[in-house]
Amino acid sequence: MSEPIVKIRGLKKNFGSLQVLKGIDMDIDQGQIFALIGASGSGKSTLLRTINQLEEVTEGEIWFDGELVNQKLPHRQREAHLNRLRQNIGMVFQHFNLFPHLTAIENVTMAPLMLGRVNKAEAIEQAKKLLDKVGLSDRGDYYPSKLSGGQKQRVAIARSLAMNPKLMLFDEVTSALDPELVGEVNRVMKALAEEDMTMIIVTHDLRFAEDVSDHVIFMADGLVVEEGPPSLVFRAPQEDRTKSFLQQVFND
Amino acid sequence: MDFALIGRIWPFFAEAAWVTIEVSMLAIILGLILGFAAALASLSRNVLLRWPARAYVSVFRGTPALIQLFLLYFGGPQIGIHLGPFEAGVIGLGINIGAYMCETIRGAILSVDKGQTEAGRCLGLGQTQVMRRVILPQAARMMVRPLGVNAIALIKGSAIVSTISVLELSYTAHRYISSTYKPFEMFILASIFYLAIVTVFSFGVKKIDERVALES
Ligand SMILES: Nc1ncnc2c1ncn2[C@@H]1O[C@H](COP(=O)(O)OP(=O)(O)OP(=O)(O)O)[C@@H](O)[C@H]1O
Numbered sequence: 439m440s441e442p443i444v445k446i447r448g449l450k451k452n453f454g455s456l457q458v459l460k461g462i463d464m465d466i467d468q469g470q471i472f473a474l475i476g477a478s479g480s481g482k483s484t485l486l487r488t489i490n491q492l493e494e495v496t497e498g499e500i501w502f503d504g505e506l507v508n509q510k511l512p513h514r515q516r517e518a519h520l521n522r523l524r525q526n527i528g529m530v531f532q533h534f535n536l537f538p539h540l541t542a543i544e545n546v547t548m549a550p551l552m553l554g555r556v557n558k559a560e561a562i563e564q565a566k567k568l569l570d571k572v573g574l575s576d577r578g579d580y581y582p583s584k585l586s587g588g589q590k591q592r593v594a595i596a597r598s599l600a601m602n603p604k605l606m607l608f609d610e611v612t613s614a615l616d617p618e619l620v621g622e623v624n625r626v627m628k629a630l631a632e633e634d635m636t637m638i639i640v641t642h643d644l645r646f647a648e649d650v651s652d653h654v655i656f657m658a659d660g661l662v663v664e665e666g667p668p669s670l671v672f673r674a675p676q677e678d679r680t681k682s683f684l685q686q687v688f689n690d
Numbered sequence: 691m692d693f694a695l696i697g698r699i700w701p702f703f704a705e706a707a708w709v710t711i712e713v714s715m716l717a718i719i720l721g722l723i724l725g726f727a728a729a730l731a732s733l734s735r736n737v738l739l740r741w742p743a744r745a746y747v748s749v750f751r752g753t754p755a756l757i758q759l760f761l762l763y764f765g766g767p768q769i770g771i772h773l774g775p776f777e778a779g780v781i782g783l784g785i786n787i788g789a790y791m792c793e794t795i796r797g798a799i800l801s802v803d804k805g806q807t808e809a810g811r812c813l814g815l816g817q818t819q820v821m822r823r824v825i826l827p828q829a830a831r832m833m834v835r836p837l838g839v840n841a842i843a844l845i846k847g848s849a850i851v852s853t854i855s856v857l858e859l860s861y862t863a864h865r866y867i868s869s870t871y872k873p874f875e876m877f878i879l880a881s882i883f884y885l886a887i888v889t890v891f892s893f894g895v896k897k898i899d900e901r902v903a904l905e906s
């Protein structure tokens with residue numbers, strides 16, 4: 439059995455006096471698809487954001503690919519460490535966060551070019567492939583303002599993939615979309631899942647979670663209340679809090 | 691209204707208007723450079739950069755421009771700074787407007803959505819790279835108009851350099867009043883020139899703003 443690609447131990451996170459994560463342990467193996475579910479405010483985003491250190495950790499350890507993510511380092515070294523780390527961890531946001539002053543293809547090529555990963559021709563070729571993969575080969579020259587929400591989100595996914603990450607983090611990436619645009623984004627994620635990408639997906643879309651994931655984590659109040667394969671967590675939950683959460687969501 | 695008099699002396703006002711334009715444009719350039727540097731410094735995590743930048747803004751926005759100018763021109767020689775009126779005018783106005791421009795530029799940078807920085811950093815780009823390629827290009831668009839407002843305030847405010855005898859519009863108006871005793875005509879004439887300069891400048895700002903707004 440190889441080492442998990444993500445290993446979280448005793449993770450706690452405070453915002454001031456508010457404890458948002460209260461001791462999380464988690465192991466994610468290469469190629470696994472984790473779905474992170476739970477009520478609003480349960481700490482899903484915070485957990486996701488500690489993994490790539492958009493949020494600092496108060497206590498505990500996060501390991502990624504054999505390296506301690508939250509090492510104490512002097513500022514400069516920490517920055518270099520984070521940059522290296524983040525090049526291997528893609529993140530997609532609820533509100534896309536595309537760069538509005540760049541075209542779709544420029545959004546995708548920017549980081550690989552700036553980081554000297556590839557030359558211009560290679561970057562463009564790779565970006566075209568990625569845009570094609572997310573079904574937007576004809577939208578490369580569009581500015582984000584000219585794209586629909588679903589298209590923007592697919593460009594954002596392509597932008598992350600351009601760094602060839604080993605792990606992808608998705609934070610409610612379809613929550614801001616009109617319902618009819620959700621499917622096209624979900625399909626892209628599904629395809630990615632089938633390519634053996636390791637993914638952590640925070641979502642309120644439980645049907646999609648059940649469909650795409652091979653491990654579900656139900657969080658409440660900063661703790662993992664229940665976890666397991668989707669068939670168990672969704673069909674035969676053990677904990678009362680899981681049951682009432684599922685009941686509430688499915689009744690809506 | 692003595693139109694004959696105006697007809698005779700307007701060319702002198704035109705010449706003075708040119709001086710106003712020169713003083714203002716040089717001061718605006720100086721202000722932009724200082725404002726930009728101070729804005730970046732004030733956003734740095736290094737206190738040795740941040741603190742002086744904040745102090746600069748507080749001091750130069752918190753005291754009258756006229757006093758700053760006098761301090762430089764009349765007080766300067768006491769500490770070994772000898773400047774002609776024109777140089778003192780440009781530097782005095784430039785340092786003063788730089789403090790305002792700093793706040794404008796800083797505001798524009800801070801108004802760029804935090805998600806933009808996060809997206810950039812998540813791709814593995816460094817702080818400086820994100821600033822240069824993600825934040826500043828967006829902030830630049832948002833600062834054109836407010837910087838235009840700063841610059842127009844400076845053009846009008848440049849009248850204060852008449853007090854250190856820079857031969858610009860206001861100074862010229864005063865000079866002709868003492869020889870013609872026609873303050874009404876002289877101030878109207880000066881106003882027309884100010885208005886013309888400001889109008890042309892505003893138009894330029896508007897064009898730049900439209901230009902940068904276009905692509906996106
Ligand atoms: N930067 C912050 N400063 C202070 N409190 C924060 C911050 N970010 C999140 N919180 C708080 O932490 C708690 C968990 O937030 P988090 O965003 O992780 O929840 P979530 O499970 O993602 O919720 P949602 O489903 O609404 O996105 C909430 O109470 C929130 O108000």
Ligand SMILES: [Mg+2]
Binds near residue numbers: 610
């Ligand atoms: Mg969230």
